[in-house]
Amino acid sequence: MVNPVKKADRTPVGAHYGWQDWLAQRVTAAIMVLFSVVFIGFFAVHGSVTYAQWKMLFGSNLFRILTLLFLLSVYYHAWIGIRDVLMDYVKPTGIRLALQVGVLLFLVACTIWSFSILWGTY
Amino acid sequence: MSSVPRPAGQATARPKYYDLNLLNLPPPGLVSILHRITGVAMFAFLIPALLMLLQCTLAGEAGFNQWKSYFAMPAVKLIVLGFIWCYMHHLFAGIRYLLLDVQVGIAKEPARASANVVLVAGVVATLLIGVRIW
Numbered sequence: 001m002v003n004p005v006k007k008a009d010r011t012p013v014g015a016h017y018g019w020q021d022w023l024a025q026r027v028t029a030a031i032m033v034l035f036s037v038v039f040i041g042f043f044a045v046h047g048s049v050t051y052a053q054w055k056m057l058f059g060s061n062l063f064r065i066l067t068l069l070f071l072l073s074v075y076y077h078a079w080i081g082i083r084d085v086l087m088d089y090v091k092p093t094g095i096r097l098a099l100q101v102g103v104l105l106f107l108v109a110c111t112i113w114s115f116s117i118l119w120g121t122y
Numbered sequence: 123m124s125s126v127p128r129p130a131g132q133a134t135a136r137p138k139y140y141d142l143n144l145l146n147l148p149p150p151g152l153v154s155i156l157h158r159i160t161g162v163a164m165f166a167f168l169i170p171a172l173l174m175l176l177q178c179t180l181a182g183e184a185g186f187n188q189w190k191s192y193f194a195m196p197a198v199k200l201i202v203l204g205f206i207w208c209y210m211h212h213l214f215a216g217i218r219y220l221l222l223d224v225q226v227g228i229a230k231e232p233a234r235a236s237a238n239v240v241l242v243a244g245v246v247a248t249l250l251i252g253v254r255i256w
Binding site: 026029030032033036044051054055058074075078081082085103110113114117 | 158161162164165169170173176177179180183186187209213216217220223254
């Protein structure tokens with residue numbers, strides 16, 4: 001007797017969370033491109049930047065938020081990319097896990113540091 | 123590849139020929155491995171360096187001027203340009219991958235052409251910024 005295939009049975013592998021990272025990597029990339037254009041544009045307009053101009057740029061809450069969005073995009077993007085690289089080249093599970101945890105801790109530390117730089121140095 | 127049938131039971135360890143010379147890769151392969159290398163390099167060096175730089179330049183005018191004098195040194199400018207190339211190559215290669223994702227230029231010839239465009243664009247953008255900061 002042939003058992004009817006239930007809808008849930010058709011999924012051969014995986015929990016389908018891979019596409020979320022795939023998409024996140026691309027969305028964060030787009031955010032970084034936009035910020036890069038704004039930032040390079042600022043330097044293209046001003047040429048050599050003075051301390052006063054630099055302070056004024058980062059004195060604006062809007063620009064601080066944009067910078068934070070950029071940095072958070074960098075960290076998320078880097079996490080996905082480095083994780084992919086580790087999965088490709090580091091085969092022993094224990095070593096790979098240790099490296100991945102190290103990368104994650106580093107990026108979380110960078111996130112905290114970013115908040116402290118952007119809102120703490122004033 | 124030769125496909126001479128092997129006698130049954132003779133399982134030999136076949137030799138592997140990895141061509142590790144990057145210059146022998148076709149352009150899309152070169153773009154790909156450079157995308158990886160630049161990504162890892164920026165993760166390891168650029169992220170902490172940029173945070174350090176942001177912190178020092180925003181903390182006070184002395185720090186700002188100190189870093190400005192560092193950036194006036196030719197050796198530092200070369201290192202900065204190296205990372206600007208990393209960023210630009212990674213950026214242009216990424217835009218190419220976004221286009222490939224939406225099925226633009228996935229045939230062999232356009233994919234090779236766009237890979238060459240990425241390789242050239244990264245260098246040209248770096249040179250343009252180099253002229254500006256030198």
